[in-house]
Amino acid sequence: MTTRPITAFADHELRNSPAEPHHHLVQAHVLGVAEIAPHLRRIELTSPDFHDWTMTGPDEFFGLVMPPEHLNTTSAFFPMLENLPRQERANLRSTLNAIAEDERPALRWYTVRHLDTQRGVMAFDIATHGVTHESMVNSADAHADIGPGLRWALCAQPGDPVGIFSARGLWDRRWDRQLVVADASSVPSALAIAEFMSDLHPGQLQSIRFVITVESEADIEASSVEWLRTHAEHVEILYRPIAKQADATLTYLQSESHVKPDYVWVSGEGNLCKDIRRLAIKEWRLETDAIFWCPYWYIGRPRP
Structure with a gap:
């Protein structure tokens, strides 16, 4: 679906x-x-x-x-x-x-x-x-x-x-080389972006890197993961406990082997969002209008 x-x-x-x-x-x-x-x-x-x-x-x-x-x-x-x-x-x-x-x-x-x-x-x-x-x-x-x-x-x-x-959508495709980061709470948005691009702009989809961090395979729909790996060229899924997801994702993205994106979309746990936003500004030197970040929830606070 x-x-x-x-x-x-x-x-x-x-x-x-x-x-x-x-x-x-x-x-x-x-x-x-x-x-x-x-x-x-x-x-x-x-x-x-x-x-x-x-x-x-x-x-x-x-x-x-x-x-x-x-x-x-x-x-x-x-x-x-x-x-x-x-x-x-x-x-x-x-x-x-x-x-x-x-x-x-x-x-x-x-x-x-x-x-x-x-x-x-x-x-x-x-x-x-x-x-x-x-x-x-x-x-x-x-x-x-x-x-x-x-x-x-x-x-x-x-x-x-x-x-x-x-309400409305928040993502757009004006930047070709994009990074989409999601946790279990925001995977639906990341998948929807990939599906939209696959249907309408499949060439640009290959320039988007998806990094998803979840606790285990139990957090995501297996058929959706299979679909994403089949249709998108750059997909990484990190399995970590919730408390370690922000650090693990940051460490992964700081690797010199990754090309700097032109645009970052990150949503999910608040610390994860803050860390990726800080990385995009301080190390990748992206302008703030090339960064979308949306904390859905915070560890230790009531979840949505």
Whole structure:
């Protein structure tokens, strides 16, 4: 499963950063939940609004608005969404923060993994880091750092209501020689970039180097890894414990055998992102507009 068909994208060239779209909040339901790897869960959502959804880029993210447990029904949650002020810009967080805490929906951001406009279905992947619903319930203290997104994902059932807040893609292909760095949480974005390039600009795909760091093969979908190795020329997967991933990736990239990239895209754990950004600025002398970095989460803090 990929972000294809390519007709889902507004711009097939992406020579500039995707433009800020008109944001909107739509109502959706969980359609299905599947374990696509031992530590990776895929959730499919359905909504009539997805028939007309247009993506701005392959790494497009969206806001997942999750109801508090006592409002986890269509009849209770959707009226709340309808009563929220209309969003003209991406200020949904402040809007939700104005709601009383015991009634406030949770908000987390994820990457669109697949959009099927014909069926009206959107899918996204969540790294579980080995946490299961059973272990979360039975060992609450051991999993105190679980954030609302993962907690919701481990409990999600078909029919559950959610809100989907449109955002945009952030990557573009104006630089030929690129470096894409991802951990388990951002692999969906890295794969989506590779798939977009394979479909539309396969020649340039061979100039992009992918470095992925995960704990084990359980963190990534085997078929996706096989596909990436087949279609991209430069792929390295580093298997390390989470606490050592940032250092291992930095050491690997500092090797003199690697050609300096013209552009860096890095997302995932915060220390990993900071280290790669620092490397790109101080050692590779890249301008800040040639570096995209986005911390999804931090070790020791609640995860999304």
